[in-house]
Amino acid sequence: MEQKESKRILTGDRPTGKLHIGHYFGSLQSRIKLQDEYEAFIEVADVQALTDNFNNPEKVKSNVNEILMDQLSVGIDPSKVTFFLQSMIPEIAELTVFYSNLVTIARLQRNPTVKTEIAQKRDVFGESVTYGFLGYPVSQAADITAFNANIIPVGEDQLPLIEQCREIVRKFNSIYGETLKEPEAYLSSNKRIKGLDGNEKMGKSLGNAIYLADSEEVIAQKVMNAVTDPARIKKDDPGNPNICMVAYYHNLFSGGEVKNICEECKKGKRGCVSCKKQLIKNINNHLEPIRDKRRYYEERPELVKEILMEGTNVARKEAARTMEKVKFAMKLDYFKGE
Ligand code: TRP
Numbered sequence: 371m372e373q374k375e376s377k378r379i380l381t382g383d384r385p386t387g388k389l390h391i392g393h394y395f396g397s398l399q400s401r402i403k404l405q406d407e408y409e410a411f412i413e414v415a416d417v418q419a420l421t422d423n424f425n426n427p428e429k430v431k432s433n434v435n436e437i438l439m440d441q442l443s444v445g446i447d448p449s450k451v452t453f454f455l456q457s458m459i460p461e462i463a464e465l466t467v468f469y470s471n472l473v474t475i476a477r478l479q480r481n482p483t484v485k486t487e488i489a490q491k492r493d494v495f496g497e498s499v500t501y502g503f504l505g506y507p508v509s510q511a512a513d514i515t516a517f518n519a520n521i522i523p524v525g526e527d528q529l530p531l532i533e534q535c536r537e538i539v540r541k542f543n544s545i546y547g548e549t550l551k552e553p554e555a556y557l558s559s560n561k562r563i564k565g566l567d568g569n570e571k572m573g574k575s576l577g578n579a580i581y582l583a584d585s586e587e588v589i590a591q592k593v594m595n596a597v598t599d600p601a602r603i604k605k606d607d608p609g610n611p612n613i614c615m616v617a618y619y620h621n622l623f624s625g626g627e628v629k630n631i632c633e634e635c636k637k638g639k640r641g642c643v644s645c646k647k648q649l650i651k652n653i654n655n656h657l658e659p660i661r662d663k664r665r666y667y668e669e670r671p672e673l674v675k676e677i678l679m680e681g682t683n684v685a686r687k688e689a690a691r692t693m694e695k696v697k698f699a700m701k702l703d704y705f706k707g708e
């Protein structure tokens with residue numbers, strides 16, 4: 371049997387939308403690599419998703435399956451990784467209550483991730499944010515510590531949440547005795563993928579994303595509408611690949627062909643349409659095996675359900691073990707041995 375390091379990774383996603391190629395080049399590729407090196411737990415964070423979608427439970431529910439399928443289709447292997455559903459692990463909610471004594475409201479309000487998100491979500495919260503949303507870093511600390519995870523693969527935007535978790539762990543251990551492991555963040559990737567419109571960020575709400583589940587036709591249509599050098603009007607005008615999104619994606623998907631493509635563009639020898647067609651072909655070649663795998667799982671809904679259920683059972687046992695230690699440390703171990 372292969373020997374994995376005894377470190378455990380834990381990461382997760384809010385099921386609020388399908389995953390796109392920004393996620394692929396960021397978090398997913400690193401999960402594919404890490405699953406062979408460490409014991410891995412991956413959470414579908416439906417309870418966290420409800421913190422800013424409490425009025426839309428249908429959206430959260432329908433995306434639980436999407437998030438799982440997206441991960442299975444890119445090759446995250448359920449025989450190597452434990453997938454679990456947050457709402458089915460009551461220990462996480464229980465730990466959240468205990469930890470909420472160990473963090474001040476002011477500290478949560480200063481958390482840069484929370485601060486940015488509250489500013490972005492005025493449409494949800496108006497002038498006053500909910501207790502649940504302000505407190506989600508506490509619940510995320512419970513996600514991490516419930517499974518004794520010590521390596522947390524995340525994007526840069528999540529670093530303040532890992533720091534907050536480390537503070538909670540230190541406080542817990544200093545008051546109740548050495549019980550919890552202090553986790554470390556593992557930066558998945560610094561690469562942020564730009565949107566089809568040239569926006570610095572690819573995102574669902576921005577409408578500029580290429581989804582892993584997009585069909586060939588949808589890819590073709592999106593690439594045809596991608597932003598190119600606006601100064602290039604006629605086919606033989608010299609183009610500037612540095613400001614062209616088609617060139618940008620060629621860099622991600624076209625390997626050795628890129629140099630030639632850009633040279634021809636700069637000399638006005640290759641028109642945008644042929645350049646786009648080549649990109650469509652390369653993206654589709656890349657996504658083809660991913661689509662095949664998705665189809666495999668789509669045809670087997672029972673298997674997908676089983677993967678999540680079995681993983682959740684494993685996770686639940688792990689969380690119960692942690693709970694026992696936590697309750698012992700907090701002198702909440704009533705009725706034991708009586
Ligand atoms: N907050 C993370 C995100 O929005 C999702 C998440 C929930 C998470 N629980 C976690 C990430 C625990 C890492 C560890 O992407």
